[in-house]
Amino acid sequence: MSELNPYQSPTTPVDQWEALPGSEIELQQAAVVLSQTKPWVRLLSVLGFLMFGIMILAFVGIALSAVPNGAAGPSVLVSVLFLPFGLIFLLVPALLLWNYASRIAAFLVSQDPQSLATAVGAQKSFWKYSGVVAAIITVLYAGAILVRLFVFFGTGI
Amino acid sequence: MSNSNPFQSGSIPEGSWESQPQTESTLHDSTYLLARTKPWVRFIAVLGIVMSLFAVGSAVLTASTFARMPGGPPGFLTGMMVVQVGFMILICLLFYFVPSVLLWHYGTRIADHLREKSSTSFVAALTAQKSFWKYLGIVALVVMVLYGLMLAAMFSFIMLGAMR
Numbered sequence: 044m045s046e047l048n049p050y051q052s053p054t055t056p057v058d059q060w061e062a063l064p065g066s067e068i069e070l071q072q073a074a075v076v077l078s079q080t081k082p083w084v085r086l087l088s089v090l091g092f093l094m095f096g097i098m099i100l101a102f103v104g105i106a107l108s109a110v111p112n113g114a115a116g117p118s119v120l121v122s123v124l125f126l127p128f129g130l131i132f133l134l135v136p137a138l139l140l141w142n143y144a145s146r147i148a149a150f151l152v153s154q155d156p157q158s159l160a161t162a163v164g165a166q167k168s169f170w171k172y173s174g175v176v177a178a179i180i181t182v183l184y185a186g187a188i189l190v191r192l193f194v195f196f197g198t199g200i
Numbered sequence: 201m202s203n204s205n206p207f208q209s210g211s212i213p214e215g216s217w218e219s220q221p222q223t224e225s226t227l228h229d230s231t232y233l234l235a236r237t238k239p240w241v242r243f244i245a246v247l248g249i250v251m252s253l254f255a256v257g258s259a260v261l262t263a264s265t266f267a268r269m270p271g272g273p274p275g276f277l278t279g280m281m282v283v284q285v286g287f288m289i290l291i292c293l294l295f296y297f298v299p300s301v302l303l304w305h306y307g308t309r310i311a312d313h314l315r316e317k318s319s320t321s322f323v324a325a326l327t328a329q330k331s332f333w334k335y336l337g338i339v340a341l342v343v344m345v346l347y348g349l350m351l352a353a354m355f356s357f358i359m360l361g362a363m364r
Contacts, residue, residue: 047222052340072323073319073322073323073326074317076323076326076327076330077326079330079331079334080326080329080330080333080334081320081338083333083334083336083337084333086340086341087333087336087337087340088336090329118305136230153290157229158230159230160230160233162276163229163230163233163237164233164235166237167233167236167237168331169241170237170241170244171236171237173241173244174240174241174243177243177244177247177325178243180249
């Protein structure tokens with residue numbers, strides 16, 4: 044049984060009526076802010092790709108220049124050892140930032156509220172990745188300092 | 201004069217009612233995702249602030265140690281050393297401290313949004329995030345221009361040397 048009172052005069056829930064346009068306006072404000080964020084995110088992403096490309100070109104150049112001296116082997120080895128650093132610190136963050144900028148673009152085009160959550164999720168992925176990498180580096184640094192301290196107090200060197 | 205018809209029964213536009221829960225659920229999803237973003241942002245901000253303060257402290261300590269060495273320049277920090285330490289501090293501020301503070305600010309805005317759960321606080325969090333990316337972008341552009349100028353100067357010197 045409905046709880047509607049048939050004798051009551053028709054009323055409009057004022058706060059809900061006010062909230063409806065407000066939410067839409069603020070969703071549009073979010074779109075404006077994200078549209079201002081996108082070019083900077085895209086720029087940093089492109090710079091990341093560019094830096095990774097320059098790094099690869101430098102490795103190839105060093106390896107090729109070492110061929111006449113017969114030292115191509117160590118050069119290639121150094122390049123292969125440094126490649127993971129390029130992947131971890133340049134390529135993957137650049138890809139995640141590119142993904143974030145693309146998600147913002149998708150939200151701006153479709154104006155679909157669900158795509159806003161996807162964009163926010165994309166930036167979360169970037170921060171999570173950055174946080175995990177920062178945590179690993181911090182642990183490695185702390186480990187290296189501890190090992191150095193043990194060596195120092197153990198051998199006095 | 202209002203255009204509303206007083207004889208019409210109270211009606212609610214269905215489309216509007218459908219769009220409201222959708223908007224609210226979107227903010228709910230985004231709020232949940234921002235809540236999961238906050239710890240990582242805070243962690244990186246704290247790490248950045250600690251590292252920048254550590255770098256500034258170690259730069260001042262190293263410079264003062266060199267200044268107190270026998271045969272070194274008199275006084276705590278003198279001449280070129282002041283310029284070098286000042287440059288180090290400036291670099292630390294620009295590349296580590298300011299972005300970390302902006303990140304901290306973003307984390308604070310997320311925390312405000314999680315407390316208030318309003319659309320305004322959501323937009324404020326996004327704006328804080330925009331400020332961070334804008335700052336990083338401007339710094340990156342400035343560094344690129346400086347690199348470009350350095351390369352141009354190097355090529356000019358090489359060309360001048362070859363012409364002589």
